[in-house]
Amino acid sequence: MHVVLDEPKCVASGQCVMAAPDVFDQRDEDGIAILLNENPGDELHAGVREAAAICPAAAILLAEK
Amino acid sequence: MTVSATGETVLPPFPVPRPASCPLQMAPEYGEWVAQEGLERTVLADGTPVWAVNRYADIKEALADERLSADGRNPNMPGPGTGPDGTPSFPRMDDPEHNRIRRMFTKDFTVKRIEAMRPGIQKMADDLLDTMTAKEGPADLVQEYALPLPSLVISLLLGVPYDDHEFFQNHTMLVLRSGVSKEEMMGSRRAMFSYLLDLVERKEREPADDLLSRLAQEQILTGQLRREEAVVSASALLVAGHETTANMIALSTLALLQHPDLLARIRDTDDPKVVANAVEELLRYLTIVHSNVFRVATEDLTLSGTRIKAGEAVSMNLPAGNWDPAYTTDPGTFDLDRDTRGHLAFGYGTHQCVGQQLARAELQIALPTLLRRLPELSLAVPAEELTFRNDMIVYGLYSLPVTW
Ligand code: HEM
Ligand code: SF4
Secondary structure, eight states, X not given: OEEEEOGGGOOOOOHHHHHOTTTEEEOTTTOXXXXXXXXXXXXXXXXXXHHHHHOTTOOEEEEOO | OEEOTTSOEEOOBSSOOOOTTSTTSOOHHHHHXXXXXXXXXXXXXXXXXXXXXOSHHHHHHHHTOTTXXXXXXXXXXXXXXXXXXXXXXXXXXXXXXXXXXXXXXXXXXXXXXXXXXXXHHXXXXXXXXXHHHHSOSOEXXXXXXXXXXXXXXXXXXXXXXXXXXXXXXXXXXXXXXXXXXXXXXXXXXXXXXXXXXXXXXXXXXXXXXXXXXXXXXXXXXXXXXXXXXHHHHHHHHHHHHHHHHHHHHHHHHHHHHTOHHHHHXXXXXXXXXXXXXXXXXXXXXXXXXXXXOEEEESSOEEETTEEEOTTOEEEEOXXXXXXXXXXXXXXXXXXXXXXXXXXXXXXXXXXXXXXXXXXXXXXXXXXXXXXXXXXXXXXXXXXXXXXXXXXXXXXXXXXXXEEO
């Protein structure tokens, strides 16, 4: 799985950090999401898919391999 | 739509009051609206016609559609869209302007920052319950606990002296009442505006460790944000920050008292995940923001098969969306084991609630603390005597008399 974050769209809701804390964090200066791991391992896929599904800004894109 | 005795069609009100017999349930009309494609033509308390968007999928589509504008300067935007000087708050702006200003506020609401506030919130909750239980019961849980907790938290975070809480709580009530005259509402908005204007000016000269000081130093004094822009948005935060959570605490308490088995599960668990999902289910089940999520069409468009003309106003029916059987099965049941992901209680799209992580932390602390410290908690009046806030932008209880 390859994860892409469309940063300009992010509205700093923090939902991805709740769903997949090992893959997403938020910048201290404005809460915008940071991608910690572009190619998360299998055990993290469920959380990442959830994050992509609930992101209110549709800012998380997944390419499944 | 119904037809009156004289043969004219009468539009249903928005929001439709919840049934007096089961005030925690949705109006039965919402179930009918969700069952069919299309938007419902409805009318607000002040007579403005709006299209109600009811289905889960339609609400998400609408809140992601850039042709539906949140701009408060649009004359067709229902309610007062701007502050007294014509400046809208960022919730009443569109991107990119909205996101530019929103990002000046989001720093203080990240998952990490809110986690760090938890011990302080826990202490405030314990102190409030100490004070309440030091007196003889019964007490009004709204005045003693549900309202002061989020009010203290947001005051501290913004840097608004809590000593002035009566002033801003009263004006917040007026700003959020759907029935008050425009003059009365504008009076309250002006009072809050000039109060905050003075406060922000002070923070420019004498900064402290709070959001308004940071905004003053980093954004206003550097010319990124006009003082009036900062104040009108700060005022939106102050209003949104305490009334919403306050009503969730009180209404959730009532819902739990009516479901003793679920109450016991939340009280007795030591698994934070159980509490967290219970809070999400309460947010979905109660969906207290039952009005005011308005947008105005900037061009003709079709949504859910309904043609919306440019300039027409649209209102998201979040309670209906969260009770759409296409989103979740058996939506009228309060179910702690439900998969609550993707609920719409905090909205969706670029305006999704800024304070959602704070609200979650407050509820995850306030509810178990109340239930554990007062295991005998019960209503002090018959449930039929409770009065519900059908006339407010945020649904809830005017008071909740309890004994313990
Ligand atoms: C349980 C509590 C809460 C609920 C149910 C709630 C619900 C909502 C909803 C539905 C929206 C979207 C409005 C729209 O799209 O037009 C929203 C936006 C907002 N909320 Fe909350 N809220 C809660 C708590 C809070 C708190 C604690 C704060 C402040 C600290 C807050 C501040 C805001 C702000 C500033 C916006 C506007 C965001 C924007 O337009 O970008 N809310 N909230
Ligand atoms: S869920 Fe989406 S909008 Fe929210 S912080 Fe993550 S990327 Fe940003």
